[in-house]
Amino acid sequence: MLKxxxxxxxxxxxxxxxxxxxxxxxxxxxxxxSGAGKSTLLESIAGFRPLARGQIHWQGTEITDLxxxxxxxxxxxxxxxxxxxxxxxxxxALGVRPNGQLSPDEQGEVQTALARVxxxxxxxxxxxxxxxxxxxxxxxxxxxxxxxxxxxxDEPFAALGPALKTEMLDLxxxxxxxxxxxxxxxxxxxxxxxxITDQTILVAEGxxxxxxxxxxxxxxxxxxLRNYLG
Amino acid sequence: xxxxxQPVSPLPGIGAAALVAALILGTLAAVALRAExxxxxxxxxxxxxxxxxxxxxxxxxxxxxxxxxxARALARRRFPGRRALIALLGAPFILPVIVAIIGLLQVFGxxxxxxxxxxxxxxxxxxIYGLHGVVLAxxxxxxxxxxxxxxxxxxxxxxxxxxxAAQLGCNGMAMFRLIELPMLxxxxxxxxxxxxxxxxxSFAVALTLGGGPRATTIELAIYQAFTYDFDLGRAALLSAxxxxxxxxxxxxxxxxxxxxxFGNGLDRxxxxxxxxxxxxxxxxxxxxxxxxxxxxxxxxxSGFAGLFETPALVFRAALTSVMVAxxxxxxxxxxxxxxxxxxxxxxxxxxxxxxxxxxxxxxLVIGTGLFILVRPVANPTALALxxxxxxxxxxxxxxxxxILVPAARDVVSRHGRLALSLDMANMTFFVRILLPRMxxxxxxxxxxxxxxxMGDLGVIAxxxxxxIATLPxxxxxxxxxxxxxxAAGGALLLLLLSMSAFWILDRGGRWHAEA
Numbered sequence: 001m002l003k004x005x006x007x008x009x010x011x012x013x014x015x016x017x018x019x020x021x022x023x024x025x026x027x028x029x030x031x032x033x034s035g036a037g038k039s040t041l042l043e044s045i046a047g048f049r050p051l052a053r054g055q056i057h058w059q060g061t062e063i064t065d066l067x068x069x070x071x072x073x074x075x076x077x078x079x080x081x082x083x084x085x086x087x088x089x090x091x092x093a094l095g096v097r098p099n100g101q102l103s104p105d106e107q108g109e110v111q112t113a114l115a116r117v118x119x120x121x122x123x124x125x126x127x128x129x130x131x132x133x134x135x136x137x138x139x140x141x142x143x144x145x146x147x148x149x150x151x152x153x154d155e156p157f158a159a160l161g162p163a164l165k166t167e168m169l170d171l172x173x174x175x176x177x178x179x180x181x182x183x184x185x186x187x188x189x190x191x192x193x194x195x196i197t198d199q200t201i202l203v204a205e206g207x208x209x210x211x212x213x214x215x216x217x218x219x220x221x222x223x224x225l226r227n228y229l230g
Numbered sequence: 231x232x233x234x235x236q237p238v239s240p241l242p243g244i245g246a247a248a249l250v251a252a253l254i255l256g257t258l259a260a261v262a263l264r265a266e267x268x269x270x271x272x273x274x275x276x277x278x279x280x281x282x283x284x285x286x287x288x289x290x291x292x293x294x295x296x297x298x299x300x301a302r303a304l305a306r307r308r309f310p311g312r313r314a315l316i317a318l319l320g321a322p323f324i325l326p327v328i329v330a331i332i333g334l335l336q337v338f339g340x341x342x343x344x345x346x347x348x349x350x351x352x353x354x355x356x357x358i359y360g361l362h363g364v365v366l367a368x369x370x371x372x373x374x375x376x377x378x379x380x381x382x383x384x385x386x387x388x389x390x391x392x393x394x395a396a397q398l399g400c401n402g403m404a405m406f407r408l409i410e411l412p413m414l415x416x417x418x419x420x421x422x423x424x425x426x427x428x429x430x431x432s433f434a435v436a437l438t439l440g441g442g443p444r445a446t447t448i449e450l451a452i453y454q455a456f457t458y459d460f461d462l463g464r465a466a467l468l469s470a471x472x473x474x475x476x477x478x479x480x481x482x483x484x485x486x487x488x489x490x491x492f493g494n495g496l497d498r499x500x501x502x503x504x505x506x507x508x509x510x511x512x513x514x515x516x517x518x519x520x521x522x523x524x525x526x527x528x529x530x531x532s533g534f535a536g537l538f539e540t541p542a543l544v545f546r547a548a549l550t551s552v553m554v555a556x557x558x559x560x561x562x563x564x565x566x567x568x569x570x571x572x573x574x575x576x577x578x579x580x581x582x583x584x585x586x587x588x589x590x591x592x593x594l595v596i597g598t599g600l601f602i603l604v605r606p607v608a609n610p611t612a613l614a615l616x617x618x619x620x621x622x623x624x625x626x627x628x629x630x631x632x633i634l635v636p637a638a639r640d641v642v643s644r645h646g647r648l649a650l651s652l653d654m655a656n657m658t659f660f661v662r663i664l665l666p667r668m669x670x671x672x673x674x675x676x677x678x679x680x681x682x683x684m685g686d687l688g689v690i691a692x693x694x695x696x697x698i699a700t701l702p703x704x705x706x707x708x709x710x711x712x713x714x715x716x717a718a719g720g721a722l723l724l725l726l727l728s729m730s731a732f733w734i735l736d737r738g739g740r741w742h743a744e745a
Contacts, residue, residue, distance in 0.1 A: 047235065048647060067235050069653025080644055085666045098654040100662060146652075 002045070002150060002182060004208075007054030009037070009044045015052075016040055018208035020201065024059070024149070027173075027183040028211050029193035032203035033228040038186045039078075041201075041208050042152050045184070046075045058150070069098065073150035074143045081139040081156060082127045088114065088138045089123035095142035113141040116175065133164045137171070144175055151176065153185035169196050190218050190229060204228070236575040237642065237649040237659045243572025243581055246565045250624060251584040254591050257599025258473060264602050265470045266463030275468065277443060278451040282475070285361060285436075285447065286429035289368035290422050296369065297376035297421075298414065300518045303511035304377070305384035315519060316381070319374035322522070324678060324732050325725075326685025327371075327434040328702045332709070332721045333525025334358070334367055334439075336532060343528070363439035364447075368432065372425045374522060379424070383417035384410075420486035427479035431472075431592040434687040438706065448472045449594045456692055462602060469595040477590040484586070526725075532715075533722020540719035547704035548723055551684055554619045554700055555731060558683035559676050561623035566630040566675060571664060573631070574638035585631040588624045596621050597689035614693035618700065622683035629682075630675040637671040638664065673739015677732040684728045701727070 002022040009016045016037040022028055030038045043049040045056060047068035055064045063071050074095075082091045086100075092110045093100045102110065114123050117137035127135050136157055143151060153172070157165040169185075173196050176183060184201075187193045193200055199211035204224040221229055271279075304316065322330070337343050338358050345355035358366065391409050400408055433449040440446060446454070448468055455465040569585055572578045600617055604610045610617075641664050649659045665672070687702035694703060701724045708717040 046651065048650070067653075068647075068650040075651050077647060080648060083645060083648070083663060086662075094652050094654065098652050099658045 001057070001059065003057040004045070005055045005057070007044070007056065008052045009040055009049060010052045011037070011040050011049070014040075014206075016203070016206055016208060018054075020208060020210040022182060022184070022199075022201075022211060024182050025180045026199055026211070027176075027185075027197040029185055029187045029197040029200040029214060030203055030208075031187055031190070031193055031200050031217075031225070033224070034188075036203045037206070037208070038203050039154055041203060042075070042154050042184065042186060045150075046073060046152055047071050071150075072148055073152055074146045074148040075152040076139055076143065076154065076156035078155050078158060082135055084127050087124050087126055088119065088130065088141075091127075091138055092123075092142045092145055095144075095146040109145055110141075113144045114138075116144065117141045117171065132160055133168065136160065136168050140168070140171060140175060149180070150182045150184065153183070155186050155188070158188075166192070172196070194218060235650055237646040237654060237656070238571055238575060238664065239656045240572035240575050240578055240581075242568035243570070244578065246568045247572070247578075247581040247584040250565060250569075250627065251587060253620075253624060254584075254587045254596065257596045257603065258591060260599040260602045261466045261469040261473070261595060264462060264466035266467055271467070271471075274443060274446075275451065275471075278446045278448050278468070279471065279475075281361070281440075281445060282430060282447045282449075285364045285368065285432075285440075286426050288361075288365045289372060289429040290425040292365060292369045293372040293376045293425050294380075294418060294422055296373055296518070297380050298418075299510075299514045300373070301377045301380035301384060302410070303514045304381055307508070307511050307515070309515075315515070316378070318519075318522065319378050322371045322374045324681035324685070324728060325371075325526075326687070326702055326721075326728050327367075328438065328687050328705050329529055329685070329721045329725045329728075330370055330525060331367060331435065331438045332705070332718060333527075333529040334363075334370060336528040336718075337525050338363075338366060343524075359439055359441070360445045361440075364432070364435055364445060367435045367439055368425075368429050370521070370525070371435075372428060373518065375428075376421050376425060377518070379421045380414070380417060383413050387413055420483070423479070423483040423486045427476065427483040427589075430476055430479050431594075433592070433594055433691075434702075434706075437687070437691070438709065448475070449592060452594045452598060453691060456598070456601075462598075465598050466602065469598045472592055473590070473595050476592055476595075480586075480589040484589075529718065529721050529725060532718040533725070536715040536717070536719030537722055538719070540716050540723070543699075544701070544704055544708075544716065544720045544723065547699045547701045547720075548727060550615065550699065551701040551724070552727065552731075554615055554622070554690075555680045555683040555727075557616070557619040558622040558626070559680045559735070561620060562626050562630055562679040563672065563676060565623065566627055566634055567665070567672070569627075570631055570634035570638040571642075571660065573635050574642045582631065582635070586628045588627050593621050593625055593686070593688035594692065596624070597692045600689075601692060610693055611695045611698070614690060614695075614698050615700075617693055618686070618690045619683065621689045622686050623679065625686075626675075626679040626682050629678055633671050633675045633678075634668065637668045641667040670739045673736050676739070677735035680731040680735055681728045684731055685724065 001024060004018045004020050007018040009018070014037065018041060030041065032038055040049060044051060047066060051064060055062055057063065058072055089110055090100055092113055093102050096102055096106045096109060111123065114120055117140050119134060119137050119141065122130065122134070127138070130138065139156065157168040160168065169192055183197070185197065193214050197214050200214040200217050201211050202209045202217065202225055304312070335342060335358065338356055339345065340355045340358065349355060387409060395405050395408055431449060432447060433453065436445070436447040436450040437453065440450060448471060452465050452468045452472065455461045455468060569581050572581045597617070601610050604613055645663055645667070649663060685702060687706060690700050690703050699707065701720060705717050705720040705724065708720060
């Protein structure tokens with residue numbers, strides 16, 4: 001269980017409270033008005049933003065003060081998910097070993113990951129030589145080889161356009177299928193939340209609420225969510 | 231709040247900064263302790279102080295007075311070659327002083343082009359040695375810098391202001407008072423302070439064009455106390471005076487000036503609607519270009535003739551210079567890269583401060599201090615070349631940091647989170663991400679450092695004996711021996727070496743670089 005106990009996150013004048021638990025293997029959407037603190041919540045879980053108060057546990061172990069790379073999670077940001085001067089293969093290799101120096105076996109792992117995101121044979125291209133969708137696929141292939149138990153998505157596909165975004169989210173769902181990976185994704189689109197996730201955390205009015213069934217929440221939204229959904 | 235995690239450690243940079251601070255402050259302490267206050271300043275020392283201040287003030291005023299109309303002309307005219315001319319204005323920064331001196335002598339000297347023309351009409355030749363020679367050379371070096379800085383001010387005036395003024399029917403003086411004068415009032419004090427500070431530490435110009443009791447700068451007096459009298463106490467006393475002067479001027483320059491001289495986007499002409507004075511503008515641009523290009527052209531022409539009569543020791547000195555420049559560049563990068571990294575990862579103002587310490591101390595002052603420190607344990611002459619490489623690197627450090635720090639900040643803020651989330655080690659981030667992403671800036675900084683070191687005629691003059699010489703020192707010795715042909719050949723060689731060192735490193739940094 002990913003457990004946030006009595007957490008307070010401060011960002012300038014803005015304060016977010018979170019006291020909730022997420023079951024391992026769950027797929028959870030984070031939804032709420034813009035500026036409510038969705039990214040702030042993910043950044044704190046990932047270790048990029050320290051807590052003002054409270055603890056974070058994963059499977060009973062406290063991870064509150066672990067540096068980002070030592071936490072059992074991988075994260076895709078809104079942008080900057082690839083190093084522009086490294087090839088697709090080199091970018092993925094950093095997920096296997098952070099120094100990028102791989103054994104032949106591990107090289108094979110990289111090729112397998114490339115094939116799973118349908119980029120076989122494109123490993124030597126640099127990000128600038130790939131389309132936006134292909135760049136997202138490379139980032140996903142790296143997440144795959146990182147083999148982390150939790151995957152955080154901070155709207156990495158927002159710039160892709162509706163059809164491609166849907167395709168990428170389906171690919172995410174397909175890739176983590178059966179691996180037991182816990183997925184937390186920020187979403188602006190209730191349809192995405194319904195299709196990919198079974199639970200949703202509502203972030204509104206300085207509070208990150210406990211996850212509830214996605215369909216139930218969206219069918220009977222509380223006032224704060226109703227205003228946002230329109 | 232807890233400090234945010236960073237993908238790379240600031241510790242090596244803090245270490246490098248501590249080394250630089252120890253070197254500079256240590257040498258300054260040595261100077262201060264050795265200075266013989268008991269002796270006090272003699273009349274010659276006061277004369278040196280007076281001359282140093284006079285020439286620096288005159289040089290700054292002339293540079294600015296001439297730069298304003300040139301910058302104004304460049305800001306409002308479009309013509310073929312404008313970009314090249316503005317790029318050329320950056321060249322004197324890496325032009326070896328001794329090369330420019332030879333060019334200026336060939337144009338303005340007693341036997342120069344202008345004296346020849348004057349003689350044809352029955353006038354006496356120009357006397358270039360002394361105050362006006364020193365000021366002339368300083369204007370040659372600083373007019374381009376002043377023009378670039380002032381041009382930057384012009385470019386920063388929003389286009390809307392000119393549009394509004396045009397709509398109101400402002401012309402000529404009205405336009406100048408409304409828009410341009412306020413900008414100049416804001417910019418000029420900084421430019422004046424920067425050039426004044428640069429001219430205060432002038433050594434090579436005073437060494438070649440000054441001299442004598444009436445035209446000796448403090449830097450030159452330090453050198454003379456060393457080489458003629460070997461009076462370390464007096465050299466140290468003069469160094470302390472020079473230090474107080476440069477530190478005050480550097481503080482003033484930092485206080486008044488904002489941007490740097492490397493600003494981009496200077497090649498964009500401003501669209502404006504008043505006619506201005508096209509003929510006057512053209513004359514200013516042509517005169518400025520001729521003033522910069524004629525001496526260089528003269529060095530190239532006479533150098534070709536002299537190159538074949540150049541003695542072998544010039545080529546040996548050239549080889550020495552290349553090695554010193556290479557060592558200096560390596561030292562600079564070893565110091566500047568960790569320091570830029572440390573500054574980029576957080577609020578390490580102390581690292582930045584030690585980076586600009588070099589601006590407050592002049593090469594001769596540091597040289598004097600090192601000499602005092604080294605002499606009890608080793609023969610300073612034997613260390614002439616390593617000391618030169620080291621001092622050159624420390625002197626280039628402020629410029630290198632100005633180039634590297636913004637780039638390092640950008641890489642850390644752009645890629646730091648991803649590296650952290652991948653659990654990338656400090657060293658891996660530094661080698662695989664930071665260095666490749668900063669290649670262009672590293673190349674530029676290395677190019678500047680190599681060219682500055684190649685052309686430097688400063689601390690080497692203090693330490694070298696007759697057996698060792700870098701190319702600039704060898705050229706100076708040839709001039710002293712009136713072997714002007716050989717000196718001109720050496721000057722052309724030095725010009726080629728400096729410019730190609732800069733070009734190769736700068737190009738190397740941008741070669742196949744990804745956007």
